[in-house]
Amino acid sequence: MVCFMKISLSVFGAALALMTGIAEAQSPLVVEIDQRAIQLESKVVAWRRDIHQNPELGNREVRTAKLVADHLRNLDIEVKTGVGYTGVVGVLRGGLPGPVVALRADMDALPVTEQVNVPFASKVKTQYNGQEVGVMHACGHDNHVAILMGVAEMFAGMKNQLPGTVKFIFQPAEEGVPAGEEGGADLMIREGAMQDPKPDAIFGLHVMSLANVGQIRYRAGSAMAASDRFVITVKGKQTHGAIPWGGIDPIVIAAQIVLGLQTIVSRQIDVTKAPSIITIGRIQGGVRNNIIPDAVQLEGTIRTFDQDMRADVHRRIQLTAQSIAQSGGGDANVEIFPGVPVTINDPALTERMIPTLTRVAGANNVAVGPLQTAAEDFSYFAQVAPALYIFLGSVSPGIAPETSPVNHSPFYAVDEAVLPLGMRTLANLAADYLFGKGILQGQSN
Numbered sequence: 001m002v003c004f005m006k007i008s009l010s011v012f013g014a015a016l017a018l019m020t021g022i023a024e025a026q027s028p029l030v031v032e033i034d035q036r037a038i039q040l041e042s043k044v045v046a047w048r049r050d051i052h053q054n055p056e057l058g059n060r061e062v063r064t065a066k067l068v069a070d071h072l073r074n075l076d077i078e079v080k081t082g083v084g085y086t087g088v089v090g091v092l093r094g095g096l097p098g099p100v101v102a103l104r105a106d107m108d109a110l111p112v113t114e115q116v117n118v119p120f121a122s123k124v125k126t127q128y129n130g131q132e133v134g135v136m137h138a139c140g141h142d143n144h145v146a147i148l149m150g151v152a153e154m155f156a157g158m159k160n161q162l163p164g165t166v167k168f169i170f171q172p173a174e175e176g177v178p179a180g181e182e183g184g185a186d187l188m189i190r191e192g193a194m195q196d197p198k199p200d201a202i203f204g205l206h207v208m209s210l211a212n213v214g215q216i217r218y219r220a221g222s223a224m225a226a227s228d229r230f231v232i233t234v235k236g237k238q239t240h241g242a243i244p245w246g247g248i249d250p251i252v253i254a255a256q257i258v259l260g261l262q263t264i265v266s267r268q269i270d271v272t273k274a275p276s277i278i279t280i281g282r283i284q285g286g287v288r289n290n291i292i293p294d295a296v297q298l299e300g301t302i303r304t305f306d307q308d309m310r311a312d313v314h315r316r317i318q319l320t321a322q323s324i325a326q327s328g329g330g331d332a333n334v335e336i337f338p339g340v341p342v343t344i345n346d347p348a349l350t351e352r353m354i355p356t357l358t359r360v361a362g363a364n365n366v367a368v369g370p371l372q373t374a375a376e377d378f379s380y381f382a383q384v385a386p387a388l389y390i391f392l393g394s395v396s397p398g399i400a401p402e403t404s405p406v407n408h409s410p411f412y413a414v415d416e417a418v419l420p421l422g423m424r425t426l427a428n429l430a431a432d433y434l435f436g437k438g439i440l441q442g443q444s445n
């Protein structure tokens with residue numbers, strides 16, 4: 001029944017696309033993708049559980065990368081390993097000419113001790129910044145890896161029918177790197193992940209507790225925040241706690257700066273354009289109750305959704321901290337360390353792929369998602385090629401998402417029904433893109 005519906009819909013869709021000449025093409029592989037997703041499901045579940053039970057922190061994904069690389073080689077996919085430490089890039093050239101589409105999965109886990117009661121829960125411990133920590137796929141990247149391994153196997157079996165090339169990017173260290181190391185999407189790109197061949201578009205997905213399983217969320221344009229770290233060192237002059245006029249009190253200045261910074265986002269930035277956040281997460285200064293110290297350090301994070309606003313907020317942090325410090329007779333040194341840029345979904349590509357999402361998940365299950373103040377280093381890929389990054393709900397049916405443990409929680413658990421949906425989503429995005437682009441190119445010739 002379901003199958004019949006899909007065939008007739010797909011024929012109707014193709015006919016409509018031909019009649020109207022619109023680019024919103026659907027690949028002729030729709031039915032085959034669904035069949036292969038069903039066949040591959042148990043394999044993908046097994047991979048996911050194996051990866052879940054053996055999580056590895058950023059730049060240490062040695063076992064995971066080997067699992068991926070061995071799998072791709074077995075499928076006769078060209079493989080490059082060690083791209084940005086442990087990154088793996090696979091290239092599958094289809095039997096027909098066409099564009100290049102890339103699919104990306106991140107592979108790293110987090111320093112979190114798993115509290116989920118499943119037989120494949122992680123018991124792994126490791127050293128992280130000098131402490132012993134548990135390691136857990138608390139962000140769900142185990143699912144991303146297993147889904148993309150499934151899509152690779154699916155497309156390897158349909159190679160001759162593919163008009164173009166599919167690039168599989170398995171990325172390390174999305175969550176950050178050990179102190180003193182580089183890594184993640186940025187390093188993979190610098191080491192050639194987006195060259196030879198250069199993708200015409202890239203897709204990625206993330207499992208998330210914001211919705212029930214079966215739901216897809218997307219957002220055109222700015223979707224996830226830029227994340228920048230900053231450190232402010234307030235310089236005063238040490239004196240007796242009972243004789244503050246004998247020195248310059250950096251603690252009082254720091255307290256004023258904490259409040260002053262909040263007026264940037266609440267009083268100075270046009271909040272109707274985009275939200276922004278300034279958070280101080282650490283204050284350090286002083287050694288005992290009756291000594292006013294020489295200096296205080298403040299450290300925080302900045303979240304913005306717009307490149308100009310990002311630069312403006314940086315400038316205002318500098319000005320606010322220094323002006324307040326000077327008004328108290330002290331000085332402030334402001335250091336801003338630019339982090340991950342805004343994740344921008346290409347508006348035209350997003351628009352073009354919405355019919356694919358609604359076909360795969362059902363129109364009632366696809367909606368525009370909220371802005372995410374979290375950052376995601378997929379944003380670097382989106383600077384190189386038009387990109388679309390989407391979210392798949394991971395909460396089991398019958399459980400309200402808002403009551404469900406969020407990503408990064410030691411209780412974060414994923415309903416595995418997300419795995420076949422993830423495979424079908426990525427595969428259909430890639431296939432529709434390859435065929436749609438082919439039709440467009442054919443028309444323009």
Ligand SMILES: [Zn+2]
Nearest residue numbers: 139175407408
């Ligand atoms: Zn995460």
Ligand SMILES: [Zn+2]
Nearest residue numbers: 139141174206
């Ligand atoms: Zn994540």
